[in-house]
Amino acid sequence: MFRSIRSLSSTNRVYSSFKHATTRNTIADIYSMYHQKVPISMVTSHDFITAKFAEQAQIDINLIGDSLAMVALGYDDTNEVSFDEFLYHVRSVSRGNSKSLLIADLPFGSYEISADQALETSIKMVKSGRVQGIKLEGGLEVAPVVSKIVAAGIPVIGHVGLTPQRHNTLSGFKLQGATTESAMNIYKDCLALQKAGAFAVVLECIPNKLASLITENLNIPTIGIGAGPGCSGHVLVMADMLGMNGPSNAPKSKFVKEYANLYETAVEGLQQYKADLISQSYPDPEVHGYKMKKEVLAQVKQYIKS
Known part of the structure; x- marks a missing residue:
């Protein structure tokens, strides 16, 4: 009996470590790229197949974005997708990609009521969705929420500038940060998110020079979408960049580059x-x-x- 117990605690046993336990990208890997000024690649996926695409392409961060409400479910905007619908897709992506750092959006209505609600939703996303972190929209007003989620051990990416979940307040999907007041507010939002513990921040649809200026004055990576070349990394919706939802001549956002057209194929x-x-x-x-x-x-x- 003692011999069998000793065999379980042998010095030859391999204990868990990054080297042996996983080959998935970690935040440490992302920060290594950031400090070496290697552009960080990030794309969205909405199911097992698109997750495999991202994995095989060695994408650094795979985001399960609430944009799937429109590109995969046919809703008019991101706010219509329910948490349960969204979680179903998150689980599908997590089964398809074992290499990229997986980050999931918190869908509209799942975190705005209170910091406790946001933390509970984030925990569900990590436990049931099997992601490594979450992304949420907002700046100064969500900083306390970010702080609480991070304190619980869940990595957070912030999202400022054009925040699609708030498009009604912003009077549509349009450029943000074009005025002095708006630009300064976006910078203040970034500082608040950084102080709250966010490990990165998405800058969406803001002037190129503003994005570069913010990037130069933060200590965390910036991920741009419609924010010019001066960010630490960039993100695109996979359905947009691979032309999955319409022919190549269909209207698309100014910042989208179509690398293939799977719809036509x-x-x-x-x-x-x-x-x-x-x-x-x-x-x-x-x-x-x-x-x-x-x-x-x-x-x-x-x-x-x-």
Whole structure:
């Protein structure tokens, strides 16, 4: 008995460490890139397949963004997706990507009531969604919330500038920080988030020079989307950058660069499939079918006739 107990506590046992326990990106990896001024790549995913895309492309941070409400679920804006719907997609992404740092948005209505609600939602996201951190929108007003979540051991990315969940207050999706007051408020928001413990902040749809100035004066990485080249890293919605929701000539945000058009490729593939069925070139019995022994076929025919 003592021998078996000793075998369990052998000095040869491998204990958990970063080297042995995981190959997933960590915040330490992100900060290493930040300090070396290596641009940080971040994209959104909304399901298992898009998560695999991000994993295979070695994307640094994979965000499960509430933009999936529109690009994957067909809602008019991000505010319509429920927490349970969103969590379903978060779990799908977490099963598909074992390499990138996984961050999930807190959807609208899941954190605004109180800091306690925000913490409870964040814990659910980490435990059930299997992500490594969360992202939430807002600046000075959410700093106490960020502080509470971080104190519980959950990493947080902030999000300022154009905050889509508040598009009604902002009178639509448009440039922020174009006036002196607006620009200074965005900077103050960033400082508040940094002080609260956020490990990075998303700058969305603000002037290039403002984003660069903020980046130069923060001690945490900035992730730009429509914020010019001066940020520490950049994020795009995968459905936008891969052209998943419409043809290449469809309207898109100014800051989006389309690297592929999967929509057109998919439609062309489906059209060819239908054409092959009509022409009877698919399925090819020699390529796509399975053979049957003649004697077995004869026996089955005899059975059917009898």
